[in-house]
Amino acid sequence: MSMTDVLTEPRPSDVEASPDEQAEVLVGTKKGLFVLRGGRGGPMSVAGRAFEGILVEFAMRDPRSGRYFASVTHHFGPKIYFTDDPLGEWTQSEGPAFPEDAGDSVERIWVIRKGVEDGMLWAGVAPAALFRSEDDGRSWQLNEGLWNEPSRKDWQPGAGGMCMHSICIWPDDPDRLAVGISAAGVWLSEDRGKSWRRGNTGIVARYLPEEARASAVDLCVHNMHRAPLQPETLYMQFHDGVYRSDDAGETWNDIGSDSGLPSDFGFPMVIDPNDPDAAYVIPLVGAGDRITPEGRVRVFETRDRGASWTARTEGLPQGDAYLTILRQAFAHDGRSPLGLYFGAESGEVFGSADGGATWSTVIEHLAPVTSVRCSS
Amino acid sequence: VAVVKLRSPLRELAGSQELSVEGTTVEEVIRRLEAGYPQLSGWVLDEEGRIREHVGVFLNDERAGLEEAVGDRDRIHILPAISGGAASCGANAQEAARIEGGAPCP
Numbered sequence: 208m209s210m211t212d213v214l215t216e217p218r219p220s221d222v223e224a225s226p227d228e229q230a231e232v233l234v235g236t237k238k239g240l241f242v243l244r245g246g247r248g249g250p251m252s253v254a255g256r257a258f259e260g261i262l263v264e265f266a267m268r269d270p271r272s273g274r275y276f277a278s279v280t281h282h283f284g285p286k287i288y289f290t291d292d293p294l295g296e297w298t299q300s301e302g303p304a305f306p307e308d309a310g311d312s313v314e315r316i317w318v319i320r321k322g323v324e325d326g327m328l329w330a331g332v333a334p335a336a337l338f339r340s341e342d343d344g345r346s347w348q349l350n351e352g353l354w355n356e357p358s359r360k361d362w363q364p365g366a367g368g369m370c371m372h373s374i375c376i377w378p379d380d381p382d383r384l385a386v387g388i389s390a391a392g393v394w395l396s397e398d399r400g401k402s403w404r405r406g407n408t409g410i411v412a413r414y415l416p417e418e419a420r421a422s423a424v425d426l427c428v429h430n431m432h433r434a435p436l437q438p439e440t441l442y443m444q445f446h447d448g449v450y451r452s453d454d455a456g457e458t459w460n461d462i463g464s465d466s467g468l469p470s471d472f473g474f475p476m477v478i479d480p481n482d483p484d485a486a487y488v489i490p491l492v493g494a495g496d497r498i499t500p501e502g503r504v505r506v507f508e509t510r511d512r513g514a515s516w517t518a519r520t521e522g523l524p525q526g527d528a529y530l531t532i533l534r535q536a537f538a539h540d541g542r543s544p545l546g547l548y549f550g551a552e553s554g555e556v557f558g559s560a561d562g563g564a565t566w567s568t569v570i571e572h573l574a575p576v577t578s579v580r581c582s583s
Numbered sequence: 584v585a586v587v588k589l590r591s592p593l594r595e596l597a598g599s600q601e602l603s604v605e606g607t608t609v610e611e612v613i614r615r616l617e618a619g620y621p622q623l624s625g626w627v628l629d630e631e632g633r634i635r636e637h638v639g640v641f642l643n644d645e646r647a648g649l650e651e652a653v654g655d656r657d658r659i660h661i662l663p664a665i666s667g668g669a670a671s672c673g674a675n676a677q678e679a680a681r682i683e684g685g686a687p688c689p
Contacts, residue, residue: 281663282635282637282663282664283593283625283626283635283663284629286625299622304625304630305630306630307630307631307632310631311630311631312629312630312631312633
């Protein structure tokens with residue numbers, strides 16, 4: 208594949224946002240899905256709930272079909288549900304589930320991602336596996352290529368389990384895929400998932416002994432996204448490190464050290480879909496703490512591909528604020544200026560309608576937030 | 584024929600809180616229940632054919648395993664396990680692990 212600097216998707220900024228535009232945000236929590244509606248980036252109210260009392264790991268809307276999806280984990284196992292009306296009835300998908308001879312069971316469904324072709328979606332689960340749907344999410348099939356990867360027996364889980372949480376697609380090249388697994392690193396495919404190879408060059412696992420780092424494969428990727436307008440550019444939040452790839456995940460460059468971040472540990476990450484040079488992270492104190500450093504809630508923005516990071520704090524708590532923001536709890540709305548939203552385990556959701564320059568409290572007192580995605 | 588008693592949300596899925604199902608073991612009864620009510624597939628047994636960690640199956644008044652023999656008119660209760668409270672208890676232990684805090688990673 209020729210990795211040239213070309214547009215691969217409709218430029219999102221063609222959709223200009225008006226200041227008084229209404230928005231809908233899907234917030235997954237430990238106590239169900241909250242559908243928030245209100246002014247873009249500002250205070251919202253709960254338009255409805257679904258899956259009350261049950262852990263909703265992730266929820267999203269596929270903009271192609273308008274269909275909503277939710278990954279739900281309850282006593283009876285993890286399920287995917289879908290609906291065309293998030294305030295109406297939800298239908299359970301068939302799967303994702305492993306074949307009976309796989310010798311394993313799906314524990315959690317971490318992410319659902321639209322695919323390239325109409326009706327195609329991807330789902331990442333724990334234990335680390337990729338599922339594909341070709342019928343708008345009604346049924347899901349295991350990607351056998353990655354499941355049968357010979358090195359799988361040596362893969363190690365992170366603290367949250369051995370989870371596949373990040374899936375990157377290339378709209379101009381449907382054969383190409385990249386996935387991120389905690390803690391089995393980055394995996395790349397160029398044949399629609401039939402075969403996979405590692406894409407970890409340049410990643411340094413500081414949590415391992417120095418002499419073990421060069422050959423390390425226990426790589427704890429926390430989040431990974433591709434820049435929609437530049438096919439070869441990916442950004443990654445690692446366990447302790449922030450990285451950028453300029454070659455579609457083959458090699459990675461450290462953009463988290465000595466560049467203005469208070470910590471290069473974290474989980475949440477957003478890429479500006481209008482600008483491949485721009486990304487956002489919400490650093491957390493590393494090791495066992497995992498809260499916003501110094502009691503301040505700060506979103507850090509780069510506009511120069513990670514050479515420098517600037518704190519965006521206006522409207523965010525700057526004192527005695529020790530929040531934990533989980534990996535799927537930070538999202539954008541794709542518009543211009545970019546709308547950004549993130550939710551915390553303390554039940555607050557914050558939003559910005561101006562690319563992070565100013566922030567508002569969208570809502571407070573929800574259950575612990577596991578995921579945030581914009582549906583309009 | 585055993586009498587299978589279901590609690591929410593299984594009874595909503597099956598459309599009944601009590602069903603008569605044939606089988607000589609708990610596993611056979613559950614398999615036939617799934618065959619008769621495909622919407623229950625994957626809810627009680629996982630892909631490996633085990634009773635899900637947070638599902639309780641009782642044969643009459645005793646917790647039962649899949650191999651337990653079932654007689655005529657025996658009652659099989661299928662219900663969500665009680666797992667609230669301590670972090671070491673069932674679902675909460677799993678939830679504690681899912682919150683990325685805590686143990687070093689990996």
